[in-house]
Amino acid sequence: MNIIVCIKQVPSMANVQIDPETGRLQRDGVESVINPFDEYAIEEGVRIREKAGGKVIVITMGPPQAESALREAISKGADEAILISDKVFGGADTLATSYTLSSAIKFIGDYDLIICGRQASDGDTAQVGPGTAEMLNIPHITYVKKIELLGDKSIRVERIMEDGCDLIESPLPALLTVGKEINVPRISSLKGKMLAKKAVIKTLDAATINADAKRIGLNGSPTQVIKIFTPPQRTCGEKLTGDAKKIAVALVKRLSELGIA
Template sequence: MNIIVCIKQVPDTTQVKIDPKTNTLIREGVESIINPFDMYAIEEGVRLKEKFGGKVIAITMGPPQAEAALREAISLGCDDGILVSDRAFAGSDTLATSYTLAMAVKKIETFDIIICGKQASDGDTAQVGPGIAAHLNIPQVTYVKHIKEADEEAITVERMTEEGSEILRSPLPCLITVVKEINEPRIPSLKGKMKAKKAELTCWKAIDIDCDDERLGLNGSPTQVVRIFTPPPRAQGEILEGDPQETTSKLVEMLKDSIQ
């Protein structure tokens, strides 16, 4: 079974803080990590390979530094890493990104399953996975929390919904996006880390993936950010300190009319 895992390098948003004086992002010391949801995608891909044999290829689109994400993916059990990187991709929105990744996937000869994380933690769009499936015209199942069965022909998966879940069966090749309930990502092995360090990565530029330049980067992105601002803070509230008996009585008095 040949598996492609699409990953993204993101700033660790849990470390991002706002400078209360200037209302701007504090980026110092914020590390780049693999998008947390993609860690589940990698793990699921590696588990499928361990069960069915075959190969897992990690693919990412990003600046040259994103190769660190691919090396980490290899340390976790992926066999190869492909970095799709070109100045022409800069400024891509989800449409251009999914187009570019889909064209790169087409260049990889055979695959059975493409696995993506549910969404990226910096953009939170959840649009690139289904976008790739649409470009390739293959079936998709999003929010997969469990792969129940898989064989050469099809997979049966459980998709998480707001109310519970659904069981779906899709022929291969197909694309799934996974949620964190699907597995617990492993910690790399020392041998894996050593292998990743030495691994030779493939690097593709725009000319390598047979794409239409008009659909790349800013040119291929219908959406455009026109303004960035910090959300307005709420007005300062009333903070009670002191004896718990008194503070709780006061609070109940103030709120009791808002309830019922």
């Protein structure tokens, strides 16, 4: 079973602080990490490989610095890692990114399953997975919380819906997106980190994957960001202190004034 896991490097939310004065994100020294949802995708890929054999190839589209995310994926059990990087990919929206990833996956070729995190924590769109599947002309299933292999030609999955779970069977190859419900990702082991340090990471550029210049980067992006702004920051309204009863009375009074309680 050859599995491709698509990941993205994002700024770590763990230490992002907001400047209380300006309400801006303070990005000094914010480290880049693997998108949290992609951690589950990597783990699931590795678990399937441990059961069914084959290999896990992790790919990412991004600047050269994204290589560190790929190395981390290797430390968590991926077999190979490929960086899809070219200046002409810059400014891509979800559609252009889907096209670029699908072109790279076609170039890589032999695969049975593609797993992605359900969305990236910076953009939060959840669009690249399904978009990539469409461009590869394979089925996709989002919000998967359980994967069962039925031989090497199909899978049965549980997909989370707002009111429960749908059970769906799909032929392979297929693309799945996953979140935290599916597994608990492993922590990179010492030996994994040593492997990651030594790993050779291939880079694919636009020419290699034969990408159409009109469909990549800013030119291939139907959406354009025209304005970016910081929403007004919330500040503390009223502090209620004192003994518990006094606080409770004060709160309920205010809630009832608002027509809530």
